Amino acid sequence: MTLLKGDTGGQVMLGLLLAVAIVVSVLNLAVPEANPLHVSTYTVTLLGKYLTYALLAVAVDLVWGYLGILSLGHGAFFALGGYAMGMYLMRQIGDRGVYGDPILPDFMVFLDWQELPWFWHGFDMFWFAALMVVLVPGALAFVFGWLAFRSRVTGVYLSIITQALTYALMLAFFRNEMGFGGNNGLTDFKDLLGFDLQADSTRVGLFIASAIALALGYLACRWIVTSKLGRVAVAIRDAEARTRFIGYRVDRVKVAIWTFSAMLAGIAGALYVPQVGIINPGEFSPLNSIELVVWVAVGGRATLYGAVVGAVVVNYGKTYFTGAFPEAWLFALGGLFVLVTLFLPKGIAGLFRQLKRRRSGAMAEGAAV
Numbered sequence: 001m002t003l004l005k006g007d008t009g010g011q012v013m014l015g016l017l018l019a020v021a022i023v024v025s026v027l028n029l030a031v032p033e034a035n036p037l038h039v040s041t042y043t044v045t046l047l048g049k050y051l052t053y054a055l056l057a058v059a060v061d062l063v064w065g066y067l068g069i070l071s072l073g074h075g076a077f078f079a080l081g082g083y084a085m086g087m088y089l090m091r092q093i094g095d096r097g098v099y100g101d102p103i104l105p106d107f108m109v110f111l112d113w114q115e116l117p118w119f120w121h122g123f124d125m126f127w128f129a130a131l132m133v134v135l136v137p138g139a140l141a142f143v144f145g146w147l148a149f150r151s152r153v154t155g156v157y158l159s160i161i162t163q164a165l166t167y168a169l170m171l172a173f174f175r176n177e178m179g180f181g182g183n184n185g186l187t188d189f190k191d192l193l194g195f196d197l198q199a200d201s202t203r204v205g206l207f208i209a210s211a212i213a214l215a216l217g218y219l220a221c222r223w224i225v226t227s228k229l230g231r232v233a234v235a236i237r238d239a240e241a242r243t244r245f246i247g248y249r250v251d252r253v254k255v256a257i258w259t260f261s262a263m264l265a266g267i268a269g270a271l272y273v274p275q276v277g278i279i280n281p282g283e284f285s286p287l288n289s290i291e292l293v294v295w296v297a298v299g300g301r302a303t304l305y306g307a308v309v310g311a312v313v314v315n316y317g318k319t320y321f322t323g324a325f326p327e328a329w330l331f332a333l334g335g336l337f338v339l340v341t342l343f344l345p346k347g348i349a350g351l352f353r354q355l356k357r358r359r360s361g362a363m364a365e366g367a368a369v
Contacts, residue, residue, distance in 0.1 A: 048210045058307045117179045145255040
């Protein structure tokens with residue numbers, strides 16, 4: 001495939017993704033639980049969550065690694081996509097909720113709401129919810145980007161504004177009168193497209209869907225960075241003033257890639273919610289968006305596949321440390337970021353590239369002798 005030509009890391013990553021998706025699905029559905037080769041449904045769900053994080057990391061790497069925009073607010077787009085999917089899942093509960101209301105979700109009945117808010121209409125249809133998953137984060141990103149990039153806000157100022165955006169959304173969604181479940185958020189989901197969310201087959205289906213979304217998202221980002229648009233983006237990253245001086249509409253390029261990245265983040269959030277079973281305002285937390293940057297830094301900026309590696313490695317470490325040493329996790333995360341910054345400035349992907357160059361150099365010297 002010409003799209004992956006010269007992208008050895010991406011080829012390896014996609015190959016491993018395909019292998020893991022097939023093997024894990026077979027070992028979960030076809031191998032009995034008593035068999036030591038059986039993969040539990042909990043593990044399948046955990047891996048599916050990692051894949052949604054990986055897609056989110058690819059979205060961040062697209063704007064940070066190739067456009068030079070350090071976003072500290074991509075968690076907001078992820079959460080908005082998750083809320084859009086959560087609203088659909090809540091509408092599917094119907095009269096099976098605690099209060100038995102066929103229209104109003106339980107939290108609205110509890111708060112004595114008399115009718116469904118206008119912005120909840122349409123979410124009983126999957127196609128509408130799927131459309132909102134990309135349109136809502138995309139629209140917010142477009143408006144924000146159009147205002148910020150036309151004003152030529154860059155650098156640390158832009159990073160602070162993106163963080164302020166996600167913090168403002170978090171505070172807003174915590175309010176009960178907003179109509180999104182307040183502090184508790186949306187939960188107690190029953191089914192998706194008629195399939196029981198607790199069934200093993202549904203969990204595997206969501207895991208496979210996450211793998212497919214990651215592969216397609218990676219290929220889409222790879223297409224962008226290898227196109228003329230991607231080359232202009234790199235030029236903006238390296239010399240924005242010069243790129244503007246030679247005639248390129250820098251603000252339009254930024255808005256286009258920024259908006260697409262937000263839409264990818266929304267898709268990741270939509271796949272995340274049915275697998276974890278809840279979405280609440282905590283997903284807007286600025287700390288979450290900072291963690292995304294750590295994933296990409298650990299994996300390696302401007303590689304795309306490095307973002308996938310970083311997301312999986314860091315979140316696996318988080319799962320392990322929060323279980324074995326729950327109080328030490330944040331210290332481990334901070335230490336990891338410092339170590340990577342000092343000793344692996346190009347991340348894990350950069351280390352692989354360095355080892356590959358050394359191996360090639362050693363082989364060339366051996367051939368010369």
